[in-house]
Amino acid sequence: MITDLARMRVPSRKAPGKKPFPFHEELLELGEKGEVIVIPIKEENRPVEVECLDGRKKRIPTNKLWHHKSCGQCGNIPGYPASIMWFMNRFGLEYLDETNQTSCTAWNYHGSGTSNVLALAAVASRNFHRAYETGYYPLIHCGTSFGNYKEMRNLLVEHKELRDEVRKIMHKLGRELVLPEEIVHYSEWLHVMRHDIAKLRTQDVSQVVTTVHPACHTWKMIPEDYIYDTDVYGGRRPAPTTSVLLALGAQVADYSTWNDCCGFGFRHILTEREFSRSFAVNRKIKPMVEEAHSDVCVTQDTGCTTTLDKCQWIGRAHGMKYELPVMADVQFAALACGADPFKLVQLVWHTAEWRPLLEKMGIDWRKYEGEYKEYLEKLRSGAQPESLYELKVE
Amino acid sequence: MPDDKDREKHEIFEELRADPRYHDFVRGCLNCGVCTGWCPSHRFFDYAPRIVIQNCLAGEDRVYGMMGEYIWACAQCFSCAMVCPFNNNPGGVVAILREIAVRRGMMSAKRVLKPYSRVLLKVMTFGNQVSPDMIQPDFFPDWGPKIPWAQEDLELKRQAIPVPTLRTVESAWKVAESTMNELYTINKEAGIFDLVEVNDPGLAEVIEDDVQDKVAAYLAEEAKKE
Numbered sequence: 001m002i003t004d005l006a007r008m009r010v011p012s013r014k015a016p017g018k019k020p021f022p023f024h025e026e027l028l029e030l031g032e033k034g035e036v037i038v039i040p041i042k043e044e045n046r047p048v049e050v051e052c053l054d055g056r057k058k059r060i061p062t063n064k065l066w067h068h069k070s071c072g073q074c075g076n077i078p079g080y081p082a083s084i085m086w087f088m089n090r091f092g093l094e095y096l097d098e099t100n101q102t103s104c105t106a107w108n109y110h111g112s113g114t115s116n117v118l119a120l121a122a123v124a125s126r127n128f129h130r131a132y133e134t135g136y137y138p139l140i141h142c143g144t145s146f147g148n149y150k151e152m153r154n155l156l157v158e159h160k161e162l163r164d165e166v167r168k169i170m171h172k173l174g175r176e177l178v179l180p181e182e183i184v185h186y187s188e189w190l191h192v193m194r195h196d197i198a199k200l201r202t203q204d205v206s207q208v209v210t211t212v213h214p215a216c217h218t219w220k221m222i223p224e225d226y227i228y229d230t231d232v233y234g235g236r237r238p239a240p241t242t243s244v245l246l247a248l249g250a251q252v253a254d255y256s257t258w259n260d261c262c263g264f265g266f267r268h269i270l271t272e273r274e275f276s277r278s279f280a281v282n283r284k285i286k287p288m289v290e291e292a293h294s295d296v297c298v299t300q301d302t303g304c305t306t307t308l309d310k311c312q313w314i315g316r317a318h319g320m321k322y323e324l325p326v327m328a329d330v331q332f333a334a335l336a337c338g339a340d341p342f343k344l345v346q347l348v349w350h351t352a353e354w355r356p357l358l359e360k361m362g363i364d365w366r367k368y369e370g371e372y373k374e375y376l377e378k379l380r381s382g383a384q385p386e387s388l389y390e391l392k393v394e
Numbered sequence: 395m396p397d398d399k400d401r402e403k404h405e406i407f408e409e410l411r412a413d414p415r416y417h418d419f420v421r422g423c424l425n426c427g428v429c430t431g432w433c434p435s436h437r438f439f440d441y442a443p444r445i446v447i448q449n450c451l452a453g454e455d456r457v458y459g460m461m462g463e464y465i466w467a468c469a470q471c472f473s474c475a476m477v478c479p480f481n482n483n484p485g486g487v488v489a490i491l492r493e494i495a496v497r498r499g500m501m502s503a504k505r506v507l508k509p510y511s512r513v514l515l516k517v518m519t520f521g522n523q524v525s526p527d528m529i530q531p532d533f534f535p536d537w538g539p540k541i542p543w544a545q546e547d548l549e550l551k552r553q554a555i556p557v558p559t560l561r562t563v564e565s566a567w568k569v570a571e572s573t574m575n576e577l578y579t580i581n582k583e584a585g586i587f588d589l590v591e592v593n594d595p596g597l598a599e600v601i602e603d604d605v606q607d608k609v610a611a612y613l614a615e616e617a618k619k620e
Contacts, residue, residue, distance in 0.1 A: 069559070069566070069567050070566075071522040071523040071524045071566045072523075072524050072566070073566075074522070074557075074559075074560050074566035074567045075522070075524040075525055075526055075528070075529075075566035076524065076526065076529055076544075078552075078555045078557065078560050081557055081560070082555065082556050082557050082560075085556075085557060086556075097557065097558075097559055098559065098570075099559055099567070099568045099569055099570040099573065100570050100572070100573045101567075101569070101573065102521045102522070102569060102573055102574075102576070102577045103517055103521060103522040103523050103566075105517055105523070105577075107513070107517075107523045107524075108513055108514065108517045108523055109489070110470040110489065111470075111510065111513065112492075112496070112506065112507055112510045112513070112514065113489070113492030113493050113495060113496040113503065114496050114507065114510075114514060114586065114589050114590060114593070115493075115584075115586055115589075116493055116584060116585065116586070116589075117414075117415075118583075118584040118585075119580055119581060119584035119585075119586050122580045122583070122584060123577070123580055126576055126577075126580060130573075147472075155414070155415070159414055161414075162414070168583075169579070169580055169583045169584070172579055172583065173576050173579055173580075216471040216472060216473060217471075217472070219476075220471065220472040220473055220475065220476040221472050221475075223476055259432070259473070260432075260434060260473075261434045261469055261471035261473060263434060263469070264469070264471075265434075265435075265469035265470065265471075266469070266470050267466070267506065267510060268469060270509070270510065270512075270513060271506075271509040271510055273536060274438075275435070275438050275439070275469075277536060278438060279434055279437065279438065283434070283437070310534070310537040310538075311536075311537075312538075313536070313537060313538030313539075314536040314537075314538070343554065343556065344556060346555060348544075348551070349544055351537060351538050351540045351541075372554075375554060376547070376550055376551070376554055379550055379553050379554055380550055385553050385554060385555075385556070385561070386556055387556055387557075387558050388556045388557060389558070390558075391558035391559060
């Protein structure tokens, strides 16, 4: 009976009691009226159609993308964005990473309350306008930026007063009020690219037991605007991340607290870490290890990767000696496809021990570590660093 | 005649209800407690999203009672909103109440913001919220022995990252001065500097000075180009 239920496919899905706001139609209508400039998804973006929670079709652009970077990823998980760009290079896709982007500032908002809707919406529109003027389509790396931008888009579409206020600020910047046709998270890009990624696989990951932590701000904020697929948990859970692991042939193990948050808490991770570390270890890491016998926790967002990785060590104070490596889906995928774990995936910044995982994946980390050390010495002697692209400076 | 506290209670309740998001966030409550069952903060704090909605429905006294530490316990994960059968958004209500607490310079906001000043400083002066040089061993001793390793030769290790925009230590990525200037304008126009001023005048002064210096340098550079 339970097995039947688990295997059951769900033909139509919806968040309980939710009546989704039809933002897409209304956004396009506002675009036609000239109320807002809509960044369209064009043929050159090579979109792939998927389904969202409520069955709505969403087109995910895969090419000519503007990297909207994440503060936490760039600040302390640099192999995260590097792995995204590495895959784009492997596929010969066009992208733009530049310095003309601000933070979405939503970490600050959710942590300290020291912002407001006007500022958040103006920052969103500012970054979208920048992407628009470059001709590239925005791809959002951070789960919190993704959730916040979806919320700001809905508010801007619903409230004329807010549009008018934001437009005034945009004009002071010499910009216009701009929103993209779809707000797209990198995990959605990874989902639609998963079969192409699987073709690049060089390592056998079939013996690797993964556990997935889906990020709250991707699937709980504006839940109707995220990908679900009947091939992933019968369409009952968000598809991205799990889908790429399955495509690579890894084992994805279930655990009882899959739907819990990580304990990041925005302000807690910085200033009240008793909560973050207790929650992360007791509610996430412990079940992943003890119930699922996981080899690696695979994430899809900035704060979760940081919290789940960095909070493990202190568990020793209570005799909880967990060493579960934590990394983003795209980092795991890059490792499975032969990326350098040091120079590219930059695992050196991760805290929980990851070397045994690499051994299980058949990766000779000692060789790469030696090369990394040599590389650092070369840089120290003045050598030019290796780059995924050439930075265009205005 | 209402005293100051009564007036404050009333004003806070009115400000909450005047927020354009409020009526989307508070729709009715069955007291089922599903939200609380999903709430991470409920497991460690005296906090429940069910109570947040119940208090909104009960009126200004109960809402006022949440303006201390209560609203700062929420982890802002929005699990509560995801599962509520009434479409309530307790986490969203908390976000509005935190905004109000900050705007009014309430004691709870000042207390919470004090250790948060480094993030505010970064976001308002560098255009992103966390930077490699913030992850210092003395600030994160509970993150274990690899943190000191990461800080050693930090600049060199950041140079070794294959993404050119990330080769910096003061900010998560290099933000162009023109872009920082735009963020400054947005924060100014949207009243964010005023919020900092109300809660931490010293920090506001540091931020304002730093940003003014950066803007002046940027404008001088632009003038040279012309």
